[in-house]
Amino acid sequence: MLTKEDTHKELFTMGHTGCSGCAQSMAVKLILEVLGKNTIATTATGCLEVFSTRYPESSWRIPWIHSLFENSAAVASGIEAALKITGRKNGTTVLAQGGDGGTADIGLQALSGMFERGHDVLYVCYDNGAYMNTGYQRSGLTPFDAYTTTSPSGKQSFGNSRPKKYMPQIAMAHRIPYTAVASAGYPVDLQKKIKKAASITGPKYVQIDVPCTPGWKYEPRYSVKIARLAVQTGLYPLFEAEYDKIISVKKISKKVPVEEYLKLQGRFKHLFKDEAGRMEIEKIQKIADENIVKFGLL
Amino acid sequence: MDFDFKIGIIALPGAALANKTGSFANEVPVFKQKTCTGCNLCIYYCPEGVVYGDKKTKIYNFDADYCKGCGICAEECPVDDIEMVLVEK
Amino acid sequence: MKKVLEGSMAISESVRIAEPRVISAYPITPQTHIVEHLSQMVADGNLKAEFVMVESEHTAASVCLGASACGVRSYTSTASQGLLYMSEVIYNIAGMRLPVVITIANRAVSAPINIWNDMQDSMALRDAGAIQLYAENNQEAYDMHIQAYKIAENKDVMLPVMVCVDGFVLTHTFEVVETIDEVERVREYLPPLNMEYKLDVDNPYSFGTLGEPSVYMESRFNLANAVNNSKKVIVSAAQEYKDMFGKFHGALIDTYKTDDAETIIVAMGSILGTIKDVVDELRESGKKIGVLKVRSFRPFPEEEIVAALEDAGNVIVIEKAISLGKGGILSQEIRDVLYKHRINSINVNGYVLGLGGRDITPKNIIDLIEKAKTDENMDGEFFGLNSFIEQGNISNIGD
Numbered sequence: 001m002l003t004k005e006d007t008h009k010e011l012f013t014m015g016h017t018g019c020s021g022c023a024q025s026m027a028v029k030l031i032l033e034v035l036g037k038n039t040i041a042t043t044a045t046g047c048l049e050v051f052s053t054r055y056p057e058s059s060w061r062i063p064w065i066h067s068l069f070e071n072s073a074a075v076a077s078g079i080e081a082a083l084k085i086t087g088r089k090n091g092t093t094v095l096a097q098g099g100d101g102g103t104a105d106i107g108l109q110a111l112s113g114m115f116e117r118g119h120d121v122l123y124v125c126y127d128n129g130a131y132m133n134t135g136y137q138r139s140g141l142t143p144f145d146a147y148t149t150t151s152p153s154g155k156q157s158f159g160n161s162r163p164k165k166y167m168p169q170i171a172m173a174h175r176i177p178y179t180a181v182a183s184a185g186y187p188v189d190l191q192k193k194i195k196k197a198a199s200i201t202g203p204k205y206v207q208i209d210v211p212c213t214p215g216w217k218y219e220p221r222y223s224v225k226i227a228r229l230a231v232q233t234g235l236y237p238l239f240e241a242e243y244d245k246i247i248s249v250k251k252i253s254k255k256v257p258v259e260e261y262l263k264l265q266g267r268f269k270h271l272f273k274d275e276a277g278r279m280e281i282e283k284i285q286k287i288a289d290e291n292i293v294k295f296g297l298l
Numbered sequence: 299m300d301f302d303f304k305i306g307i308i309a310l311p312g313a314a315l316a317n318k319t320g321s322f323a324n325e326v327p328v329f330k331q332k333t334c335t336g337c338n339l340c341i342y343y344c345p346e347g348v349v350y351g352d353k354k355t356k357i358y359n360f361d362a363d364y365c366k367g368c369g370i371c372a373e374e375c376p377v378d379d380i381e382m383v384l385v386e387k
Numbered sequence: 388m389k390k391v392l393e394g395s396m397a398i399s400e401s402v403r404i405a406e407p408r409v410i411s412a413y414p415i416t417p418q419t420h421i422v423e424h425l426s427q428m429v430a431d432g433n434l435k436a437e438f439v440m441v442e443s444e445h446t447a448a449s450v451c452l453g454a455s456a457c458g459v460r461s462y463t464s465t466a467s468q469g470l471l472y473m474s475e476v477i478y479n480i481a482g483m484r485l486p487v488v489i490t491i492a493n494r495a496v497s498a499p500i501n502i503w504n505d506m507q508d509s510m511a512l513r514d515a516g517a518i519q520l521y522a523e524n525n526q527e528a529y530d531m532h533i534q535a536y537k538i539a540e541n542k543d544v545m546l547p548v549m550v551c552v553d554g555f556v557l558t559h560t561f562e563v564v565e566t567i568d569e570v571e572r573v574r575e576y577l578p579p580l581n582m583e584y585k586l587d588v589d590n591p592y593s594f595g596t597l598g599e600p601s602v603y604m605e606s607r608f609n610l611a612n613a614v615n616n617s618k619k620v621i622v623s624a625a626q627e628y629k630d631m632f633g634k635f636h637g638a639l640i641d642t643y644k645t646d647d648a649e650t651i652i653v654a655m656g657s658i659l660g661t662i663k664d665v666v667d668e669l670r671e672s673g674k675k676i677g678v679l680k681v682r683s684f685r686p687f688p689e690e691e692i693v694a695a696l697e698d699a700g701n702v703i704v705i706e707k708a709i710s711l712g713k714g715g716i717l718s719q720e721i722r723d724v725l726y727k728h729r730i731n732s733i734n735v736n737g738y739v740l741g742l743g744g745r746d747i748t749p750k751n752i753i754d755l756i757e758k759a760k761t762d763e764n765m766d767g768e769f770f771g772l773n774s775f776i777e778q779g780n781i782s783n784i785g786d
Contacts, residue, residue, distance in 0.1 A: 001352040002341060004361055008315060014346045014364040015314035020322055021368030026345035040586050042453070049595075055602055057317055058309035058593035063586040065456055066595035067479050071449035074441070078409060078453025078461070079586060081437035085408045086459055092588060110449065113442035187342045213368075221369030221382075224343050300612055301605040305545055306484040308584050309593040 009061075011037060016059040018051040021220025023184035023210040023227060024099075024126045025051070030187050031095070031124065034194045037062055040079055041095040044072035044102030047133040048126065070106040072098045073114035076121045084120075093122055093198050100127045100141035103207075104167045115174035115203045122197050122204045125167065128212040136215040140165040143235070144287060145280050146267045148215075153270035158280050163287065171205035172244045178202075179241040183209040185227030189238065189250060196240070209236045217266025229261040234288035237295040249295045258285045319346070323367030325382040329358045333377040340371035340380060389565045394525045394557040395420030397564045398464075398490055398550075401532035403434045404566075404573045407462040407488070409454035411439040411447040415469040416502045417554035418492040422464055444469040448476035448489075455485040456594055458585035460536065464490035466554055468497060470508045474515065480547045481516030482610060483595060486539035486580070487547045488532065489517070492554040493656065493707075495743040503744020504554040505707035506656065510684075510716050516610050517547040518617055519685040521655040525562040527636040528552045530628060533567075537577050537624045544617045545582075551684075553657040555744070567632060576631050618686050639688035641680040642695050644670060648677030650701040650756065653692075653721060655681045658705060658740075658747055665752045676756070681717065689724045696721070697730055703759045704737040705752070706767075714767030715739060722764075736765040745771060 007014070011032035018025040024047060032039070040063045043049045049066045052059040067075045076096035083089045096114070098107050103125040114121055130148045131137040138151040142160045147153050151160035171179045178200045182190040190208060197204040211226045213219070218226060230236035231250065235258060238250035259281060262268040271277035271284075292298055327340075329351075336353040348365045351358030360371075372380040392400065398421050402410075410429070412422040428434040439450045444465050451461035465473060470491055480487050491509045495501040509519060518538060522528040528550070535548040552558060567573055584592055598606050618639060625638040643663055645651055652662050659680050669676050679695050681688070696702055704718035713719065718737020725733055736759045741747040751771050758770075 001354070002350040004350050004359070007347050007350050007361060010347045012347070013312045013315050014348055014361070015317040015319060017317070017319065018345065020366035021370055022345050026343065029345070029347050030342070037591070038588050040457075040588065050597055052314065053309055053593050053596040054314075055307050055596040055598055056309050057314040058311065058596065059314040060593050061311040061591055063588055063591040064593045065453070065586060067449060067452055067483070068475060071445060071452075071476065074446035074449030075453035075456075077439060077441075077446070078411065078450035078455075079457055081409045081411075081439050081450065082454035082457035082459035082461075085435070085437040086457075088457075109442060110446050113446050117439065117441070219369075220366075221373040223345070223368070224370055224374050300609045303602075303606055303609060304584055304592070305609075306482070306584070306594060307596055307598055307602065307606045309596045311591045311593070 011061045013059045013061060015057065016052045017054065018047070019213055019220070021213045021223045023212070023223045024048055024128065027126060027184050027190065027208050027210050030191055031194050032062065034191045035093050035095060035198055038091055039093045039095050041097060042067070042072045042075045042079065044098035044107055045069040046099040046102050048097065048099070050133060069102055071110050072096045072102060072107060073121065073123055074110040077114045077117065077119045080119045080121055094120065096121050096123045098125055099132070100125060100129060101131045101139040104140045104165055112174065115171065115176050119203055120201050122206065125205070125207040126210045127207050128210050128215060130215050132212050132215040141167060144284060145271060147270060148267070158277070159270065168205065168207050172241050175243045176203040176205060177242060178204040180206045181238050182206060183227045183231055183236060183238055184211065185224050185231060186238065186250070193240065215267070218264050222264055226261065226264055229256060232256040233258045233261045234292040234297055235261060237291050237297055239295060246295070249297060252297050255292065255298060258288050318363045319366055320363045323365055323385050325367040325369060326362060326365055326385055327360055327371050328381045328383050330379050330381060331357060332379055334358065334379045335377055337376060339374055339376065343370050343374050345370065388568050389563055391561050392525065392564045393420065393559060393561050394528055394552065395559065396424055397525045397529040398532060398552065399424035399428065400566050401529045402462055403428050404570055405533050405536045405577060407436055407460040409437050409439065409451065409459055409461045410463070411441055411450035412463050413441055413444045413447045413465070413469060415444070415466050417494060417558045418464045418466045418469070418490065420558060421490060421492065444473040445476060448473035448480065451487045452476060452480050452483070452485060455480070455487050456483070456586050458580060458582040460580045461487050463487065464492065466492040467494035467508045470512060471496065474512055477512060477517055477547060478515045484545040484613065485547065486536070486545055488535045488539055489547060489549045490532070491549050491551045492558045493551050494554040501743040504556050505742045505744070506551065507708045507742070509549060509551045510708040512549065513685055516614060517549045517685065518614065518683070519549045519551060520683055521551045521681065522557065523636060523657060523659045523680060525557055525564050526634065528557055529564050529566065530632070530634045530636065533573060533577060534624045534628055538617060538620050540580050541620045542583070544613055544620050546613055546617060551656065556657045572631065576627065614686050618688065621683050637680055637682045639683045640691045640695060641682060643678040643680065645677030645679060645695055647675050648699055649675040650703065651677050651679050651696055651699045652703045652705060653679045653681060653717065654705045655684060655717065658707070661747060661749055662705065662752055665749050687720055692721060693724055693728045693730065696725065696733060699733060701759060702733055702735045703756065704735065705740055705755070706737065707741045709739045709767050718767060734763055736762045737767050738765060738770040739767050740770050747771065
């Protein structure tokens with residue numbers, strides 16, 4: 001039983017100014033439910049930081065710090081070092097958070113350093129596939145053919161011309177003890193992965209697919225549906241890895257064609273206009289099919 | 299004379315509760331309580347954490363002070379027991 | 388105990404006895420010896436600290452920021468491009484009011500790349516909200532680091548302190564330095580860091596919040612006040628240090644033979660030694676000349692500088708930095724405070740010397756004093772340019 005009073009005591013409280021239907025805020029809520037209050041969190045500059053801590057307000061009931069865009073993993077390294085040397089670790093989880101830009105683009109160096117030095121830090125990347133806080137600009141994790149304001153579609157363009165960077169594999173290449181990919185569409189799976197990550201000492205990386213209603217241009221009610229379709233099409237494979245070996249994948253019961261996923265989102269609208277767009281959708285289907293084979297999703 | 303910030307403008311835990319985001323909502327959920335199975339998915343999926351209730355009694359409700367009316371609970375309800383209705387403003 | 392120590396060794400000894408618990412650094416010449424010594428101390432068990440050897444200066448400063456936010460004494464050191472790379476973080480540390488101490492082994496900035504000494508690196512960070520102190524010699528560099536923590540951690544200050552030490556000139560030269568042997572006495576001077584607000588699971592505050600237009604200016608107003616108000620703490624830290632350890636190198640400023648001086652030379656850092664030698668020599672021949680050492684550049688000791696200079700007729704500012712497109716930095720600030728105090732009878736000549744490790748010889752200084760007699764209000768004029776290059780023969784240099 002959960003009462004209204006209970007909901008007001010959540011470690012990530014309501015009252016933040018995230019968009020209606022924001023999957024990132026859903027993921028944060030789910031993560032803190034698992035980690036509990038013995039957690040210290042850092043957050044890179046981005047939506048989460050802006051919508052959760054407009055002074056004097058804060059949605060956090062755990063010690064929390066935002067410093068800059070690219071140093072979330074570095075600040076977390078310092079926190080972990082400080083707790084360790086002063087004997088204050090006591091099972092505290094150090095949680096570092098960032099968006100896809102703060103993680104895979106501008107923050108990649110600091111993240112790589114944190115992994116390589118072996119800090120006991122859980123890094124969570126909320127992947128919404130673009131710089132949403134600044135108004136939907138392309139990042140290294142923007143998917144192929146997605147419209148963003150800096151990879152627009154037009155007479156000469158189908159949107160983002162490059163495939164999404166394989167960030168989880170970059171994490172795995174550091175041979176950290178645990179890497180996982182999760183989705184706001186699968187909250188039980190997400191919480192299970194966070195729980196496992198928290199039980200392991202050393203650097204951990206969890207990347208979560210978090211649909212963004214204004215950036216992906218869909219009705220807020222579809223946040224979970226779209227996240228689930230990303231998995232069911234094979235476009236966003238969910239898996240776990242220990243060191244550089246994949247140890248589990250979330251199987252998909254029945255392959256869903258990528259159109260089902262793409263057609264719900266305004267960022268792919270330009271692919272549904274003509275024959276040329278049709279051929280682009282086939283390319284995206286090919287990405288999904290390759291994932292299904294590569295990860296053994298079926 | 300300094301302004302009265304905690305040094306480095308530090309915010310108090312959970313102070314965001316002061317911000318009633320219910321004003322964002324154009325629609326709000328109605329829990330019809332006809333076919334509910336008590337699966338709790340509406341609680342899980344709510345991005346704001348404003349849905350509460352009891353698995354056993356299958357009675358659920360939401361906090362209108364904070365609900366932004368996204369409609370995920372209604373969309374995801376596996377037994378179609380939640381309906382979104384327009385807010386009268 | 389008196390020892391012959393390399394500057395870097397003196398600095399690392401000083402840092403060791405101040406007992407930071409987190410040290411993070413990235414190698415850059417001429418800072419490397421400092422962090423090498425410190426990492427050896429940790430490896431030998433002579434310093435109980437986490438030494439976090441990171442992948443960049445940006446991260447080094449960020450690690451210190453995170454550790455300091457946990458209420459743990461932190462230290463980093465850098466120079467030149469490394470300082471410019473971590474500059475974003477230094478602004479952030481200051482805005483978040485965290486007492487990190489940073490040694491700057493002052494070095495030129497690129498391009499062209501040059502590893503030798505000047506002060507263009509730290510001077511570029513003068514508006515970051517960090518306190519900036521400049522050491523004259525290795526003894527002062529030693530004493531200044533212990534004082535730096537005392538100043539940084541004062542509850543009315545709570546700011547990062549940059550201890551600026553001339554690269555190579557001090558960091559790589561051996562001098563006699565008297566060190567403090569009893570850690571207990573240092574602990575008495577510098578009690579353990581006790582921050583009112585820190586990252587703590589029992590008191591879960593949010594740090595680094597978004598300051599909207601309604602609060603941003605007020606938070607910067609508080610920061611500006613903190614930097615200004617640190618003046619009295621810098622003075623008391625120097626005084627208490629003198630009382631306990633017998634060493635004093637000036638507080639915000641120091642003066643040398645200025646009482647009856649008609650001409651006063653103003654400078655910062657290691658060049659002061661050479662200038663004082665020249666002044667001694669000129670005094671013997673009856674010249675009324677003295678020296679003003681600026682020890683704290685931020686906060687800028689306005690009242691003290693005006694009091695020291697107001698009776699002089701001529702002021703010569705020698706500096707190893709320049710504000711490109713304007714001129715001297717120290718000289719324009721000195722001219723500004725004199726003007727502010729309605730003193731417009733002093734001829735302030737500012738010269739830029741010693742960039743990128745160019746030697747500043749006693750003869751240079753004597754020549755400069757001679758030249759200043761007929762100059763008027765020079766604003767960062769380059770002095771000591773290589774006449775060989777000036778004559779257009781630069782293409783022969785590589786032959």
